[in-house]
Amino acid sequence: MTKRPHPIAPPPYHAVVPHLVVAGASDAIAFYKKAFGATEKLRLADPKLGGNIVCAELIIGDSVISVADEAPQWNARGPKALGGSPIVLTLNVEDPDAVAARAVEAGAKIIYPIDDQFYGRREGRVEDPFGHQWVLSAVIEDVSVEEMQARMAQWWEEKGTGAA
Secondary structure, eight states: OOOOSSOSSOTTOOSOOOEEEESOHHHHHHHHHHHHOOEEEEEEEEGGGTTEEEEEEEEETTEEEEEEEOBGGGTBOOHHHHTSOSOEEEEEOSOHHHHHHHHHHHTOEEEEEEEEOTTSEEEEEEEOTTSOEEEEEEEOSOOOHHHHHHHHHHHHHHHTSOOO
């Protein structure tokens, strides 16, 4: 086997890079910049596809995401075309309340408001204007798995549904 000249995932890449397909990639890029402080690393538009963005890489925090316009001919459709998405992205931030406020100002809608959670995080969920959902999260305390389990049981009791 020949040795690779570069690591599999050179910085700032990680082993997994989410590729978000949207209707309106240029607008999505502008949203991610305003809401999440993204910086644009590159943008490739295909003139044969009417200038559609086939790949834009954005850096959010220490991670890279890729954004592209829908391309039905390649079976690439966004959440709105599919009627939703089974994927939820978590964005770890210093201040989820402030990030949620910026996201809403930029056009996101609140799915779950920011609140302290039993598992030691302050977080909530927003849906961006393109149908992707984001958990905005910050660690507020270290909680053991055993304590999380106990708190979850109590949480379900308080909700009135009872723990399984």
